[in-house]
Amino acid sequence: xxxxxxxxxxxxxQEAETVTLSCTYDTSESDYYLxxxxxxxxxxxxxxxxxxxYKQQNAxxxxxxxxxxxxxxxxSLKISDSQLGDAAxxxxxxxxxxxSKLTFGKGITLSVRP
Amino acid sequence: xAGVSQSPRYKVAKRGQDVALRCDPISGHVSLFWYQQxxxxxxxxxxxFQNEAQLDKSGLPSDRFFAERPEGSVSTLKIxxxxxxxxxxxxxxxxxxxxxxxxxxxxxAGTRLSVL
Numbered sequence: 535x536x537x538x539x540x541x542x543x544x545x546x547x548q549e550a551e552t553v554t555l556s557c558t559y560d561t562s563e564s565d566y567y568l569x570x571x572x573x574x575x576x577x578x579x580x581x582x583x584x585x586x587x588y589k590q591q592n593a594x595x596x597x598x599x600x601x602x603x604x605x606x607x608x609x610s611l612k613i614s615d616s617q618l619g620d621a622a623x624x625x626x627x628x629x630x631x632x633x634s635k636l637t638f639g640k641g642i643t644l645s646v647r648p
Numbered sequence: 649x650a651g652v653s654q655s656p657r658y659k660v661a662k663r664g665q666d667v668a669l670r671c672d673p674i675s676g677h678v679s680l681f682w683y684q685q686x687x688x689x690x691x692x693x694x695x696x697f698q699n700e701a702q703l704d705k706s707g708l709p710s711d712r713f714f715a716e717r718p719e720g721s722v723s724t725l726k727i728x729x730x731x732x733x734x735x736x737x738x739x740x741x742x743x744x745x746x747x748x749x750x751x752x753x754x755x756x757a758g759t760r761l762s763v764l
Contacts, residue, residue: 579755625690634704638690
């Protein structure tokens, strides 16, 4: 079964600085997708970034980028120039194989210090 | 609609009551998913619909949980004889195509269920 592990429950970053959120996963599939979702206090999950496993190039979306290490099964999210609005819970998620579902990690709470 | 809409946003039930949670997906979205999110945890899959067909219900925790999507649009998640362990946020998501990693899932704001 696929598993997603986020071992850091909380992180803090100074406004305008850079922070990296870690995620590891386990799968026997060769073709899959990985996601980072943001969940603010309003509870609505918002997609931050998506990575296709067969693409070697790391995905980027403005201030957000990933470091995808397929052999190590690692998928970290880097947030540059952190803003107060980045404060939220961040979830790493996996989709792959014949599954019809996303498998989520436990999440990490990111706080941004002004 | 502009996004996935869920109602009610909050529901308080006495233990043993039945509850019904509604999800209105983005118009035209084929796939609809229900997830359960316990406090401080990540969402866990409950069930998946492609149009009106329930193709995967492997995540439903017991036969007290039932979901339907009779016309391939609005979906209802029903929980019978609620118990305290059912307290959680129930999230609905929809995606444009059939379930695949290339299809982004868009989430609603969820229904927070508290069973007293």
